[in-house]
Amino acid sequence: MRSAIVEKVDSTLSLVVEMQAPATLLIKLTGNVGGHNNPPSIGVVRDALDQATGVRLLSFESAGVTVWDSRFVAFIRKCADLCRKRNVELQGDGLPEGVRRLLRLAQAVPERTDARPKTVKTHILQKLGESAIQAMLGATELFRFLGENLAALANLLRGRTQFRWSDALLVMQECGPQALGIIAMINFLVGLILAFVGATELTRFGASIYVADLVGIASVREMACIMTGIILCGRTGAAFAAQLGTMKVNEEISALETFGISPVEFLVLPRMVALMLVMPFLCAFADLISIAGGFIVSVCMLDVSATEYLARTVQAIQLKSFLLGIGKGSFFGFLVAYSGCLRGIQSGYSAADVGKATTRAVVTGITAIIASDGIFAVLCHALQI
Amino acid sequence: MKSDRIKIEIQNLTMAYGSRVVMRDITARINQGSVFVIMGNSGSGKSTLLRHLIGLQCPAQGDVLYDGKSFWGMDDESRKVQLRKYGVLFQSGALWSSMTLAENVALPLIEYTDWSAVDRDDIVRLKLALVGLSGFEDYYPAEISGGMRKRAGLARAMALDPEILFFDEPSAGLDPITSQNLDKLILELRDSLGATIVVVTHELASIFMIADDSIFLDADTKTMRVQGNPNDLLQHSSDAKLRAFLTRGASLEAQ
Numbered sequence: 321m322r323s324a325i326v327e328k329v330d331s332t333l334s335l336v337v338e339m340q341a342p343a344t345l346l347i348k349l350t351g352n353v354g355g356h357n358n359p360p361s362i363g364v365v366r367d368a369l370d371q372a373t374g375v376r377l378l379s380f381e382s383a384g385v386t387v388w389d390s391r392f393v394a395f396i397r398k399c400a401d402l403c404r405k406r407n408v409e410l411q412g413d414g415l416p417e418g419v420r421r422l423l424r425l426a427q428a429v430p431e432r433t434d435a436r437p438k439t440v441k442t443h444i445l446q447k448l449g450e451s452a453i454q455a456m457l458g459a460t461e462l463f464r465f466l467g468e469n470l471a472a473l474a475n476l477l478r479g480r481t482q483f484r485w486s487d488a489l490l491v492m493q494e495c496g497p498q499a500l501g502i503i504a505m506i507n508f509l510v511g512l513i514l515a516f517v518g519a520t521e522l523t524r525f526g527a528s529i530y531v532a533d534l535v536g537i538a539s540v541r542e543m544a545c546i547m548t549g550i551i552l553c554g555r556t557g558a559a560f561a562a563q564l565g566t567m568k569v570n571e572e573i574s575a576l577e578t579f580g581i582s583p584v585e586f587l588v589l590p591r592m593v594a595l596m597l598v599m600p601f602l603c604a605f606a607d608l609i610s611i612a613g614g615f616i617v618s619v620c621m622l623d624v625s626a627t628e629y630l631a632r633t634v635q636a637i638q639l640k641s642f643l644l645g646i647g648k649g650s651f652f653g654f655l656v657a658y659s660g661c662l663r664g665i666q667s668g669y670s671a672a673d674v675g676k677a678t679t680r681a682v683v684t685g686i687t688a689i690i691a692s693d694g695i696f697a698v699l700c701h702a703l704q705i
Numbered sequence: 706m707k708s709d710r711i712k713i714e715i716q717n718l719t720m721a722y723g724s725r726v727v728m729r730d731i732t733a734r735i736n737q738g739s740v741f742v743i744m745g746n747s748g749s750g751k752s753t754l755l756r757h758l759i760g761l762q763c764p765a766q767g768d769v770l771y772d773g774k775s776f777w778g779m780d781d782e783s784r785k786v787q788l789r790k791y792g793v794l795f796q797s798g799a800l801w802s803s804m805t806l807a808e809n810v811a812l813p814l815i816e817y818t819d820w821s822a823v824d825r826d827d828i829v830r831l832k833l834a835l836v837g838l839s840g841f842e843d844y845y846p847a848e849i850s851g852g853m854r855k856r857a858g859l860a861r862a863m864a865l866d867p868e869i870l871f872f873d874e875p876s877a878g879l880d881p882i883t884s885q886n887l888d889k890l891i892l893e894l895r896d897s898l899g900a901t902i903v904v905v906t907h908e909l910a911s912i913f914m915i916a917d918d919s920i921f922l923d924a925d926t927k928t929m930r931v932q933g934n935p936n937d938l939l940q941h942s943s944d945a946k947l948r949a950f951l952t953r954g955a956s957l958e959a960q
Binding site for chain 2: 358359389390391393394397398417418419421422425426427428429430431432433434668669670671672673675
């Protein structure tokens with residue numbers, strides 16, 4: 321019996337499946353099974369195996385195959401799978417030599433079935449519980465790191481740390497003078513916006529001179545330090561996280577630890593001290609710029625003279641407001657360095673992890689700044705500062 | 706499958722970083738289907754030469770010819786098309802860390818073929834099986850060992866059925882057994898795929914095992930010394946530097 325069961329012909333490739341001996345199915349291939357051609361479809365072979373009865377052996381004839389690629393090898397592997405399921409023996413003698421070698425190579429190491437990570441469906445309550453536990457552990461970590469930092473700061477005050485002032489000065493330069501441009505621009509715009517909003521409302525009551533009070537007090541007490549904190553968080557906090565995260569990937573942090581050098585004292589402390597010292601100056605600078613923004617709007621748009629505006633501003637701003645603003649600024653500097661370094665040190669060991677660490681640093685930093693500012697506002701109200 | 710057809714030709718290549726010349730006048734011919742080893746001491750510019758061959762760095766002078774066509778004379782677009790015919794295994798695998806192994810291998814297929822998702826999956830599984838990583842499709846690079854990462858990198862390099870495979874220090878950071886298995890795999894790929902293979906290494910055991918042909922780069926004279934099969938070179942070459950390299954310095958002590 322020698323009749324072709326299925327025949328599939330395309331322009332450059334032909335596949336003939338025929339029954340050869342009583343229990344042998346022969347697949348004859350000729351032409352080009354690679355490049356832009358699609359490989360033969362496994363369905364043809366499956367149909368042939370379905371139609372024929374009592375097949376014990378599947379063999380190939382491929383003397384006419386000129387070109388082949390990986391997809392052809394993948395096709396043969398699928399044939400082998402089919403054969404295994406149906407208890408049919410696959411005879412590869414008729415395949416090109418390279419294909420046979422590749423098939424052998426692919427089978428050399430058996431598939432690790434236990435290797436695939438199991439994706440288990442979890443109940444929503446279980447997920448909730450798990451994330452609660454994660455959050456708890458995260459919070460513990462947060463406070464442990466805070467404790468380490470405070471201990472390191474205390475050690476610094478006692479003069480017993482591995483702290484290097486040269487590092488701190490370098491950070492100060494990077495986050496201080498070099499950030500003045502962006503800080504000036506943002507705070508100028510904030511002053512401008514405050515004055516605009518105030519002007520439209522206050523002019524209706526004929527109280528346009530109070531724009532000076534509004535801009536002065538809002539800038540000095542709140543806006544200047546918050547905006548500067550947020551800028552620093554995006555600019556410097558993110559840089560800290562990326563740098564420490566990459567150091568972790570390169571095992572530089574482990575190297576410090578093996579020398580008995582505390583990463584907190586050596587890496588985190590200089591950054592923290594630098595930001596806490598620089599922030600008050602940046603905030604004072606931001607105050608001035610923000611007031612300048614309000615000044616320009618008032619003098620140009622409203623019926624207020626320059627001297628009047630300045631006199632009113634000086635009168636409105638109390639020393640304690642100013643000190644409160646720069647004090648908060650210093651605290652925000654602490655928060656930025658803390659969140660940046662914490663997330664950097666917590667980073668995993670890959671490029672993707674460093675990216676995540678940077679994102680988390682900025683999110684943590686900004687959240688901490690805004691939340692703590694809320695607490696400050698309530699405290700100041702209670703203490704009548 | 707070794708043939709006398711010349712696949713790659715390096716012509717009077719001079720490599721430089723800015724005005725600092727690393728190597729000058731490198732000339733070599735690489736036969737199709739052979740394993741060609743670029744050897745040399747650390748810092749001699751082996752990896753830099755590789756970067757010139759795979760389009761990452763432009764030569765200061767000279768050219769590289771693939772199948773007789775000038776590689777650096779092409780415009781950027783055709784060079785990019787040309788590069789798809791080559792696969793590169795970087796020193797530590799250079800797997801994209803945010804993707805699983807299967808996604809790493811699949812990316813070039815998604816970008817440059819119009820195959821169906823099912824076909825693509827078959828190829829991805831095949832390639833990972835070829836390097837002995839069946840069943841690790843859904844792992845992230847961070848979850849597997851260095852040797853496995855390297856093999857996964859090789860599976861990715863082979864994704865598009867390249868005509869030429871480049872290996873940068875394949876044995877670096879691997880234990881002797883893993884390293885030897887990788888060498889065997891290189892030879893197996895040469896024989897079954899008929900691919901031309903270019904390897905940068907200074908691992909002697911590996912050099913003697915896999916190389917059909919080689920060149921030796923010398924950092925002091927800033928040029929290549931000789932081209933030939935390392936086993937023959939060890940027997941017949943009179944170049945003292947090369948002999949010292951191939952005998953781990955024993956020929957120097959003997960003097």
